[in-house]
Amino acid sequence: MNIKSANRIVALSSLSADIIAQLDQTKLVGISGSSLFKNDSRFQAIPKVSEGQSPPNLEKIVSLKPDLVIGAAGFSDPILQKLNQLQIPTVSTKINSWQSLEAFTKQIAQAMNVDSAPLLKRYQSLIASKNSRNLSTLVLVSRQPILTPNKNSWAGDLLTQFGAKNVAADLQGKSPIGGYVTLSAERILAANPDILIVVNAEPTLLDSLKKESFWNRLKATKNNQVYVFDYYGLVNPGSLEAIEKACSQLKDILTKQ
Template identity: 65%
Template sequence: MLRRWILSTLVIFLCIILVACNNTNTQQPQAEATSNTNFQELSKISAKRVVTLSSLTTDIISQLDKTKLVGISGSTLFKNDPRFQDITRVSEGQSPPNLEKIVSLKPDLVIGAEGFSNQPIQRLQQLGIATLLTQVNTWSSLEDTTKKIAQLIDANPQPLLEKYKSFIPEETKATTSTLVLVSTQPILTPNKNSWAGDLLEKFPVKNLAAELQGKSPIAGYVTLSPEKVLAANPEVIILITPPQGGSKTAVLDDFKKDGFWQKLQASTNNRVYVFDYYGLVNPGSIDAIKKACEQLKQYLL
């Protein structure tokens, strides 16, 4: 049990590093240029054959105009989703995209995620294929990315933007002191400069780590000592399942085994909740974001 918890924590830690890389601007100069590549030039095209290299952009295009998708990256989020059963996978798991397969699909646009897709995107650019790198680390960047993609595939973004709004409560005054703990070895929590931290600000939540800064190697996250957690003593604690999936009960049970946690009011009041990695830590997909928002409403409103 202990070994499984350590392994799960390590997986979460490594995945957050990848997400943080995606959410920072410390990319190589070529990659940064790709991300900002003359969107005005790109906007002149009306893409009809699109390959997506991230689950979020796959979902966005599917909900804007599914007929434009000819290739997608494999994702556990869509493993049993009938929307994507007949669409070519250009990658699976953590394997890099198959460039030959992408080229064979004759796309007029390939969309990737900055920090994850930089190298294949650069190579596709060299082959003369139009590309776009996206970066979603805040709610506003989700909306902006949706608008850009809609413009490139000649679709109306408004229905999807309205759908996003329905996820968020009208009342956002911070009332419930909360800590999101994405790992406990080390104790890692998101501040406001992360997708999770920004999402929490849309709810009546007082993220106790929002303004904290530290020496964590992961942008948007800080490490806490047990003493700091005890001093903060949040009303609510949110734990995260491993990105590869796992039992929420197991995550909660492992959390409760350490006597330190039993001293927190969130534990004594049974206000420790477990969220999926996708949606709260990594946006992942629109459905994952919706689910995370529904849970935040359920537990915090």
């Protein structure tokens, strides 16, 4: 990131907006609308350059006179390309591990000429004092197909941080979603995890999974070790508050008290 001084930043992802606000809120001049910030007073007066699933509005972004626009790799590529053509500096981020979260925070803090140490210390406090119970764990994020994160995803890396034995960590597949693999019922039964985590990306996912023939045959379901997590925090880091909540849940489940 060769940005010497970023004082007017537009953030096109909720996580980058949150990190910038934590570092120096006065330098955040535009954000993408997010349900995570609906009741967050920090973002109420900041102009929104997009809402819902609509793409960011190029004219709105340009009118804010940003000296840096931060987007998410893949999702923000088209708008970042247009901004580059207009000679507006951009950064594309991919936060799919704890290491990438820390690296991005250091980079953007340097560009903003602020100290990243307090925020990095806050990160470390979330994963400190781990005493893993070394439990085999499976995360399910959808039913058709059944998708689970391997080690190359934010969710997979987060499990690693808490010492979980992610049964899908080393699996590779042809899922269109990077860092995720598809599982068959047979493979789930063969893995037979101690802990089962269901992500509420689909509101009815848990109920629909309960109808699967493998469900009641698993160790986790027999021992009442099934937990529901929010999509934000575990699958999509989303915001620091969402990450903190996911870490707190994982600590409760996976570490000795």
